[in-house]
């Protein structure tokens with residue numbers, strides 16, 4: 357079969373553009389298609405990014421891609437007690453995603469990738485053995501046409517409809533998603549810290565974030581468990597209404613209650629386990645479409661870029677051999693599960709355990725642990741912080757011992 361490209365990447369977000377940059381940079385003929393009219397627009401994101409992840413890839417983030425540099429995090433308990441966590445591992449940025457995403461995509465173009473926006477993949481084409489060999493696309497509502505390639509990469513984000521056609525299990529259960537709502541607000545004075553507020557009543561199975569931006573602006577958002585029943589419900593939709601809960605938080609916040617809203621949107625993010633396989637013959641899934649998202653805070657940009665790098669490295673070897681079989685691509689999945697996958701699994705365990713803790717217990721935990729305990733917890737080293745908490749409140753042993761089981 358004569359192919360139009362070596363690889364078609366569905367989605368021009370951080371994962372798709374990062375994959376394309378590396379693959380095109382090594383000489384592959386790469387096409388990115390994105391259904392949006394403009395890469396990175398509209399923004400549906402809190403825009404927080406940890407510095408280390410981008411640096412890992414030897415990229416220098418241009419000033420225009422971010423709004424603020426972040427020095428650390430302030431984590432706040434239901435009773436208002438906070439822990440400030442600052443260190444090399446907590447520095448980062450609050451991005452301007454519409455510029456950041458386009459910058460990543462432009463880097464791919466500079467390496468030779470082709471990009472077509474306003475071009476939606478509507479069907480995965482397959483050969484007689486059922487292996488993907490192209491996509492049917494609709495460009496700007498015009499008559500659909502076919503584009504062929506021996507490898508299709510789904511970098512579709514949450515929707516992942518094409519990945520589903522490739523056979524990946526991308527359907528989300530309500531329990532495994534957070535429904536989110538966010539405003540960009542002004543004015544908000546801040547200390548270059550991201551602020552995270554926890555409490556079951558305020559944000560059941562989730563949290564409120566305030567991510568500061570330049571010019572006294574801030575992204576103020578909430579994520580709540582998709583299956584949560586105790587909150588104001590949205591009419592006809594199962595679960596809590598994140599907008600109502602966010603408005604309630606804002607009303608009680610001295611700084612925000614009189615601030616203006618400049619942007620207003622809702623969204624959904626995966627906070628469950630990654631999909632059970634990332635590669636099949638002639639296709640693969642990367643980034644949030646593969647549910648590679650941090651289950652504690654719902655951050656997916658860094659993981660999306662990291663998985664794209666791993667996937668591209670393996671694809672380059674497969675391209676040399678002209679072998680895009682599942683076996684040939686499997687090294688990507690293996691590397692991911694042995695690396696970031698382990699961290700994600702520990703975060704998932706932490707999330708599941710913390711969901712069982714009442715607000716009163718959460719207040720107790722915040723009163724007991726230090727910023728170093730918090731760091732250890734986030735790194736997946738639970739033993740010391742758990743011992744400290746259980747020593748003073750033994751009744752938490754039953755719940756927190758879940759953290760020590762693996």
Ligand SMILES: Cc1cc2nc3c(=O)[nH]c(=O)nc-3n(C[C@H](O)[C@H](O)[C@H](O)COP(=O)(O)OP(=O)(O)OC[C@H]3O[C@@H](n4cnc5c(N)ncnc54)[C@H](O)[C@@H]3O)c2cc1C
Nearest residue numbers: 367369370371391402403404477513623643644655656657
């Ligand atoms: C409210 C909210 C707040 C968030 N805040 C943060 C945060 O602060 N920090 C963080 O790290 N993460 C955050 N996230 C998650 C983050 O946005 C994603 O994890 C990240 O964008 C994943 O990158 P990606 O490249 O995998 O997918 P995406 O960025 O979603 O890109 C997927 C692309 O695929 C395109 N596409 C989809 N289907 C098709 C199709 N059939 N044909 C053509 N194109 C298609 C889409 O148009 C899109 O451009 C947040 C998410 C939400 C909902």
